[in-house]
Amino acid sequence: MDLGVGELGTPGNSKPHQPSGQISHLALDIGGSLIKLVYFSTSDDVDDETGRSATESLSVYNGNKKYPVLKGRLHFAKFETTKIYDCLEFIQKNQLHLGGCQHLEASPIDKAVIKATGGGAYKYADLFQEKLGICLDKEDEMDCLVAGANFLLKGIHQEAFTYMDGQKEFVQIDHNDLYPYLLVNIGSGVSMLKVDGDGKFERVSGTNVGGGTFWGLGRLLTNCKSFDELLELSHKGNNRVIDMLVGDIYGGMDYSKIGLSSTTIASSFGKAISDSKELADYRPEDIARSLLRMISNNIGQISYLNALRFGLKRIFFGGFFIRGHAYTMDTIAVAVHFWSKGEAKAMFLRHEGFLGASGAFMSYGKCGLDDLMVQLIQQFPFTASPAGDT
Ligand SMILES: Nc1ncnc2c1ncn2[C@@H]1O[C@H](COP(=O)(O)OP(=O)(O)O)[C@@H](O)[C@H]1O
Ligand SMILES: CC(C)(COP(=O)(O)O)[C@@H](O)C(=O)NCCC(=O)O
Known part of the structure; x- marks a missing residue:
């Protein structure tokens, strides 16, 4: 089973974590190659600083409104789409589906609606219904990608970074100066979206070479x-x-007139045509x-x-x-x-592969759980850690 599980809240943890608390808000992104899962669990751990049980109910005020604070973790997992039965077994075994688009305290019988995005939300809807009794509540893939990216960029400390010459540098995200940006999602295929705000975007391009x-x-x-x-x-x-380099064509020289150094790739895989070699060579x-x-x-x-x-x-x-x-x-x-x-x-x-699933997770906010979602978001800046098995 290809299981990659990580979570927000346990720094450096790369082992599958069997949540001990109450699980809720399972969201799925079923793509052409991989199924991504995001879910929330309350935690039974005792908070080191306050000495409180993590599930102990606290309250905060936002304006005049009082919100309950739920302490817990976000979990991330992935399976190869071809191994969808392993995924179904994982959901079943951990009872992840028993806390879907309902309030946490709703009875299990009401809880079989799960947010799902990606093409597989359509393709495998009947399978989920048949095997787990789950009804997949479909969310648009592009909407979810953008919602997930905005949520991670705004909510998670040190989410974005640049990478140059082996150096990783975290980028400080200014919430007031995030838009516009281009989001390039490289899944099985590639989608390119111009993002102008929360829910404001246009898919401007894509490529099937992904x-x-x-x-x-x-x-x-x-x-x-x-x-x-x-x-x-x-x-x-x-x-x-x-690869055929510019130097291979120009006798070891740069083609400086048009700004190409001798080491620039002139033609990917190009040497394979000039060599009298077979693939095995x-x-x-x-x-x-x-x-x-x-x-x-x-x-x-x-x-x-x-x-x-x-x-x-x-x-x-x-x-x-x-x-x-x-x-x-x-x-x-x-x-x-x-x-x-x-x-x-x-x-x-950092949560590169979970944009769609995170967006589907956030879409629970649409079905009457806004207060809860607000509380979940408030946890992230303080509990972020690398996710997945990367
Ligand atoms: N364990 C894996 N198995 C298969 N593909 C993987 C794996 N890890 C990373 N990949 C890469 O990620 C791509 C899928 O990315 P993803 O964002 O999950 O897209 P999709 O939604 O189309 O499944 C694969 O096509 C492959 O290039
Ligand atoms: C069809 C898709 C949106 C599906 O998403 P994926 O499962 O690849 O993440 C994506 O594969 C895509 O954008 N393909 C490129 C199609 C094109 O614009 O040519």
Whole structure:
């Protein structure tokens, strides 16, 4: 079972956490490659500072309104979509579905409506109904991506960062100066959205050359058995063995008149046409590296062109393709920097793969739980930690 579970609230925790408190607000993003789960649990832990039980009820005031404070954790998990039965079993085993779009204190019989987004919310609706008795309440994928990105960017301390030359630098997000930005979600395919505010956005572009392309082609070309194995391979490879560089065409020289150095890739995989080699003559690690570079570079370039179209300086990249992988982020960042001549900035998100699921989670606010959602949001700035198994 490919289970990646993390949570907000336990720094550095990468092991699956079986929540001990009451679970609620399970939200799903069922994509072409991965199913992402976000859910909340109250905690039975005792707070070190106050000595109170975490589930003990506290109150805060917002204006004249009094809100109960629920202390707890946000959990993140993912499964490969092809292993949907493992996901169903995980939900069943942990009874994650018994606290959906109802108030926490509602009876379990009322709780079988779960927020879900992504194409799989349509494709697998009957399966969820049949196996778990869950009715999937479908939320639009683009709405959820934007809601999730805005929520993470505003609510989580050190969510966004730049990555250049192996250096990660966290970006301070000014809530009053976040918009407009370009959101590039690299899932199986790629969606590009111009975001102008909460719920204000337009999908301006997309490309079918995305994470599914990398994993699909990579699997065929290298015989890797998992995505992580392919990423690991790419780490050890040398793309110059298979990519045709400007120097290969120009006899080792730069083409300086048009600003191309001899080491610039002139043609990804281009050497494979001039060599009298078979696939088996290339090392899988070199193929993996070349493929990762080609796809990351292409996405970086298309993103920049769209940012240019709308005069956007900030580009946030999400989606599980990135996977916190240094070479992927570096290639995307270099592409954006190169093409924009340093004008635009590529930024990455710590909860990169959970934008849609987080947005679906936030959409519980629409069904009468606004006060509760407000309280949940108030927890995040103080309890953030890396999520997922990255
Ligand atoms: N464990 C994994 N299994 C398969 N793909 C993975 C895995 N981890 C990361 N990926 C990458 O993430 C992509 C899916 O990203 P995601 O944002 O979940 O999109 P989707 O919603 O289309 O499933 C895959 O196409 C692949 O490139
Ligand atoms: C169809 C999708 C929105 C589905 O989202 P995904 O499961 O890939 O995250 C996405 O794959 C996409 O935007 N593809 C690119 C299609 C295009 O604009 O050419």
